[in-house]
Amino acid sequence: MSANEYLRAQKLGEKRYQAAVAKNEYPYLPVLDEIISPSDTVGEVNLGLQTISLDRVVGTATAARTTAFASNFMPILDYHTEFGMKWAALCESHIEEGIHDPIKVYEYMNKFYVVEGNKRVSVLKYFGADSVPAMVTRKIPRRTDSLENKIYFEFIDFHKQTGINYVYFSQLGGYDKLREFIGITKDAVFTEDERLDFNSAHLAFEKAYLAKKGNEELTITVDDAMLVFLNVYGYEALKNMTTSQVKDSVDKVWNEIVLTNEKKDKTVLPKLDPVEPKKSILDRVIKPSGPSNLKVAFVYDKSPANSVWTYSHELGRMDMENKLGDSVDSRTFCNVDTPAKLTECLGRLVDEKYDVIFTTGPEMLPEALKTAVLHPEIKILNCSLSLANSHVRTYYARMYEVKFLTGMIAGSLCADGQIGYVADYPIFGTTANINAFAIGARMVNPRAKIYLQWTKVKNADPQKFFERNGITYISDRDMIMPDDASRNFGLYHYDQNGEVVNLAMPFYNWGAFYERILRSILEGNWKQEEKNETSNAISYWWGMSAGIVDVICSKHLPAGTQKLISVMTNLIREGAITPFSGKLTSQNGIVRNEDDGAMLHEDILKMDWLAENVVGMLPTEDDLVDEAKTVVALQGIDTPESLELKSVPEVK
Known part of the structure; x- marks a missing residue:
């Protein structure tokens, strides 16, 4: 039986070997001694006995055994060699009683290279094992400005604190975000119970993620994806989910995970100007119809009386209502200035069955996203320049x-x-x-x-x-507030008497934006716009050409200056x-x-x-x-x- 297992493993090795040769890649195990020189490291640390992920075991420490394996650790030597016989014997032992003796490895840049135990790793990988006990020695690299190096030193700090060695991110700041979700500071002690809880939660997410991912090519790590998941559901919720609940929840945030991958690999650009949805012949024959009336909420972190930003949005809301009339019923919710208040407010809006919710500050985006994922029947927008959200559309102005x-x-x-x-x-x-x-x-x-x-x-x-x-x-x-008589807004000048002379005022015309967005929903074009996008994320970044921003000039300006600004305004609007x-x-x-x-x-x-x-x-x-x-x-x-x-x- 073990001979047959070896021959199957050998075929897997030969297949990987041939594929590597065809791509002009090194076909054997990577060798740590050939990857780094003594000058690349500043020392070693004995980490003792650890359980390590076999996915992170990528090569061998020295060249002695490298040509016995393909790069996937599968054997490629003939079965009738001493190596083949030993591999088969080890395979039989694993089937009967399991492999328990720890291997010996070097860890470098969060990857493991085998010093002793290559055949044990090969057998375990062949049988699909997740992990292996190992005596680990860390080779510490010199600090550099490379992204990989900086992430690695963030990993070292996290590993020292938690004892967790299987979490890795592709971008800086991931470990701090994970600490935030877990609810620990950098200097907090991570207990054994907390480590076991995290291991269980991480494993549940990883299995659901990999099952959903299948053969889809994503360059983000499992843990990059888990941050997206935790941003919506939270760590405590993940710990208490059943296997099926984790799977269902991953399905719901999958578009957000894919967009995170797209954002990492390429720039996701916002829509710079309003465009009419592209319609197929069928769309033209069957005219889409939207709701006859919309229940719309505007959520503000302050009140229009004490915030220029909120006041500008409130002016836009009122302008939109005047233009859309009875087809829109809008309400404002002011002073929603903490995450707890926002969670409560959005929950109320869900219960009261609002159709559209505008959250008017970037700090509201995380809670808005959570609500949007759980309640896809509601259209939620957020005023920010965030680009990687499929459930929440974002909008901003090119001021x-x-x-x-x-x-x-x-x-x-x-x-x-x-x-x-x-x-x-x-x-x-x-x-x-x-x-x-x-x-x-x-x-x-x-x-x-x-x-x-x-x-x-x-x-x-x-x-x-x-x-x-x-x-x-x-x-x-940018503008005056209703409850503040100060003339210190826009562009102004203190004259010789110390009096303020207002010269020009930037102007947000949010009403034009709100009217266009809500009209597209009423006309049934909301989903159509998504179909016409290459990415599931839609972000609006409109400017003067769309009438979203403008400048109001004072009569105090000289005629020549007014003429100059008029000419330049037209050139900007035309894109010249x-x-x-x-x-x-x-x-x-x-x-x-x-x-x-x-x-x-x-x-x-x-x-x-x-x-x-x-x-x-x-x-x-x-x-x-x-x-x-x-x-x-x-x-x-x-x-x-x-x-x-x-x-x-x-x-x-």
Whole structure:
């Protein structure tokens, strides 16, 4: 019997060998001694006896036995050799009583290379075993700037803390996210009971995930996928699920998992302008019909009276209602400013059978996604620049186009070129706004410098800074709030008497967006739009061409400036000009865009640098006030060390 098992295993080895040769790949086991040199490591650590995943056992430590196996650890030598006889004997022993003696391995970069026990690994892999006991010695690599190296050192910290050696991510930050879901800090002690609970939950997810995945090619790891799952269901829920419940739950979030894979492998771009759904001949014959009336909820984290952002959305809601009339019944839910309140609010909206829910802040996305997965009958949208969600559509406005225009106004009017700019959260979109303003100012005034101040930074006082430095032209919050009589909004100037003179105001026309989206649902085109997309994720990032943003100019502007802005506005709407074109250089002298074209939209989305004429830096998490950290954790840009917030120099 063991002879037959060897011959079957040999066929598997020969098949892998031939496939590797055909692809011009190395056909034998990888050899650790040939992969690394002594200078690649800084030491070794004896980790003792551990249970290791056979999937992570990928090669042998030395070249002594490598040619006896194909790269899948299946044997390729003839059965009538000493090697073949020993393999068959070991196979028979495994069938009768199992293999219990630990092998000996080196661990390097979370992969295992066998020092002793190659045949044991081969037999166990042949029979489909999941794990093997092993005496493990870790070879510690030198630290480098490579992504793989940085992830590995995150793994080392997690392994030291938890004793778990089978979790691995393809992106940085995965272990911190997993700690957050589990509910532990980096310095917490992970007990044996907690380790057993995690092992059981992880195994249940892994089996369901691999069964669903089948032969589908995904480059994310099992644990990347598990983070997507935990983001919806939570760790405690996973621990308490039955096998069938885990399987059903994986099915429900599968599109989110696939989108995570797509986001890793390629840039998922938002829709830049409204387009009419493409319709087949059948669609034209059978006109889709939607509901006659929609029950719509708008969820705000603050109230329109005390938040410019909320006020702009409330104006849009009222404008939409005026245009759609009785076909829409909308309600607002204000001051939903904690995850607990949002969970309660969304649960209420589900119970009350709302058709559409607009969540108007990026911090609301996780809870919105959970609700959308569990209640696919409800259409849920979130106002953010998140792109990888199939259950929640996201939307945002290209405000940088308007900031570019207000920058031109400031540059043309400010004689000394010293201009202030007030920003709030360092999130996607904000950096593009700052840079577009700076580029616009320099276009008409080569001496223009933009002094950047943040309102969500500890001990921030932008107005005091501007006053102390004699900066009188300032770009501030986008619009006035109903309960605040201050004229410090939009672009303004302090005159000789210290009075505020408003010059221009960026304007969000959310009503145009809400009307178009709800009308598409009423006309039965919501699903049609999904059919016309190559990705299941739909994100809207509309600008001036769609009428979503605009600039309102004051009568205080000189006629020539008004004419210039009118011409530039039309050019932007027509797509003839964009703020981010031609040679663009950041503060540290790096050229971010060449002379010969416009910057790609994916590069604008990911913008993590400041233009060379901006004086100021991007704040890190430690710089922020507590209320800002949740928003920045979800939508914040990655702040390079060279751009960390430092004190802004005084005006010279």
